[in-house]
Amino acid sequence: MSAQMSKVRRLGYHSMRKGDEGTTWWHARKRSIVRKSFALWSTQTMIQSMPSVNLQFEEAEREADADITILWAEGDHGDAYKFDGTGDHTNILAHTFYPTYQETGTLNGDIHLDDSEKWTSDGNGEGTAFSNVFVHEIGHALGLGHSKRQDAIMFPIYKKGVLEHGSFDLDDKCALNWNYIGPSNLCLFVWLMSEVLPRQIEHKASMDIGSNLMSSMLTRRQSVASKVNDLKKKLQTAVIPQCKEDNNVKERFESLLQKKLDFPYESARQYSKFLLWGQMKLFL
Structure with a gap:
């Protein structure tokens, strides 16, 4: 190694x-x-x-x-x-x-x-x-x-x-x-989970989910394993919009990559293609 x-x-x-x-x-x-x-x-x-x-x-x-x-x-x-x-x-x-x-x-x-x-x-x-x-x-x-x-x-x-x-x-x-050091696939994923996904959860989640999120935030002594399990459940119910021609999600994601992470236009365009897969099912 x-x-x-x-x-x-x-x-x-x-x-x-x-x-x-x-x-x-x-x-x-x-x-x-x-x-x-x-x-x-x-x-x-x-x-x-x-x-x-x-x-x-x-x-x-x-x-x-x-x-x-x-x-x-x-x-x-x-x-x-x-x-x-x-x-x-x-x-x-x-x-x-x-x-x-x-x-x-x-x-x-x-x-x-x-x-x-x-x-x-x-x-x-x-x-x-x-x-x-x-x-x-x-x-x-x-x-x-x-x-x-x-x-x-x-x-x-x-x-x-x-x-x-x-x-x-x-x-x-x-x-x-x-x-x-520079961009990496791992840190791009971390950024997506930290910055992009929460916006969709805030926009789409019900009041019940929002209240559960707040409770989770306030429980500071929660074990790591329990936090991971809670995250999996939230991600399974989180709605990530499908990238269709009528909702401009792909374009917004490209813009975020360029503005927040200094991606060149072509690189932002390439990395955003995976969103075309539609609704992502994470940690199933």
Whole structure:
């Protein structure tokens, strides 16, 4: 058996704050969480039996030497997206600029966190768990968008509680490796299941199925085997539209491949042909 190939990508990060933070316990704790969060991304990129990116991060002494700058700030802090303080249910905790945000400029890959928030070192009690938010923001700094999978690190809604540091969802791993290694059939399937199928379930499913889906999402301690069985049942009842000339499904799928995954037109056209088989019967 041949060894798994990987592409090494080395990135530097640098933390800064508007004002003097000093050498407080919280400053040291934040620095530790930052280091562990980057280390987590370093260990969770591999997909078994597939070429995968190997991310290596190191702390840079100077901002000029960093690929990712981490800024703690309040209110108006020098970009077009001022923070809103502790806010309300629409509260913005942080924002991050994609690595390709500017052709020229200094914001690419930068992570900005609202310093007026009540940050905590874990997810217990009052306040916002810094580690939960920061691990998610690293994904954006690496070029990842949001995911529709609730178990994914890149799911857009903040999760209260202690972040599970066991393993990333396959959707996170595929998104990262798609960006840094390139397309693969496995990750195309994962994307189809994560992004396309849920749209059909949301559109077609009855209220009963929707309620069952929500119950499943809220049952966080459900065993892996039980989750898989539930997924099989849902997929068997999920309606995937037939690709006929009168419903434009094939064209919409081609458009998604081009817009979301940067497929060339001909490749998107080729990959969408399998939908012409009609209603797919998955995991029967």
